[in-house]
Amino acid sequence: MALQLTLKPFERLVINGCVVRNSTRKSTIVIETKADVVRGQDLLSKKAAVTPVNQAYFLVQTALTDPALQDKLRKPIQQQLAALATAFGPPNVHCVFEAANFVSQGDFYKALRALRPLMKREAEILGANVPRPASLRDEMERDGQHVVQEEEPAYRREAG
Template sequence: MALRLTLKPNEKIVVNGCVIRNADRRQLLTIENHADIVRGVDLLDESEAGTPVKNVYYFIQSCLLRPDIRDELVPVIQKDLAKLVPIFHEEIGGHIFEAANHVSGRDFYKAMRALRPLIKYEARLLEMLQSKDAETTAAE
């Protein structure tokens, strides 16, 4: 089954490690065989990988973009995912197991997709902690 991508004007995608940028019009691409593909909006810059979940996401993304380092990174990713399990409650933690299964199957894009809800949840938790810290500081 072919993968159909509609690219927005100037949207960037990475196909098998090659960065491709669309021109100034919408375009439809059909990928007819297996390839490692990720949209630019799904990529995390290394400087943004400052939290535990984003760090794992970045490693998974690195596997997708750099097949030459996959064998080295997969055990690191699995270990880091295992460290996250006791931190998150069961409902949101299911995404960790889903990501780990996709990493084991070498489906790195699906593993990244599985972690996106966890990244949002982690961000909300960090915002709550920062807000609580600010309240505590103001009270002193």
Template sequence: MALRLTLKPNEKIVINGCVIRNADRRQMLTIENHADIVRGVDLLAEDEAGTPVKNVYYFIQSCLLRPDIRDELVPVIHKDLAKLVPIFHEEIGGHIFEAANHVSAADFYKAMRALRPLIEYEARLLDMIKGKENLATAAE
């Protein structure tokens, strides 16, 4: 089954490691066979990978973009995902197991997609912690 992608004007997409940028108009691409594909909006810059979940996401992204390092990174990703399990409650933690299953199946884009809700949840937790620290500092 073919994959249809509609690209916004000037949107980036990476196909098998090749960065492609759309022109000024909306375009549709049809990918007829299997390829490693990720949209530019789904990419995380290395300097943004400063939290445990974003770090794992970045490693998964690296597997998607660089097939030559997959064999090295997959065990690291599984180990880092396992470290996250006791941190998150069962409802949100299911995304960790989903990501691990996708990594095992070498479906790295789906693994990244599985971690997105966890990244959002982690950000909310970190914002709450920062808010409490700011309150404590202000009270002193």
């Protein structure tokens, strides 16, 4: 079964570890074979991974976006998830077990999806102390990496 994605202008996604960015217009792509796909909005920067759930999410994300590291990261991910299982009770602990099961099966995307409700719950518990994830562009600029300047789309210039 094919995966159809509609991308917003300049939206990024990672397909099997390769970062792809849409151009200036909304477009639709169809992925016809099995591939690991993550939208840019679902990626967490390393600097934002400061809480236990975010750290687990980042490890799973890294395994998903870099298949060469999957075997090496499986044990640290399971250890992080085991620690989370003691921190959460019903009704949230099932998300941890679900994520651990998916990691054991090698389905890292479903493990990410299982952790998202825990990220929300953790943010509720910690309140305003949870840092907001920075965009990949912001992080690259802070780290001094080269970032290609994009022309601002016309619809953004007119709206402002």
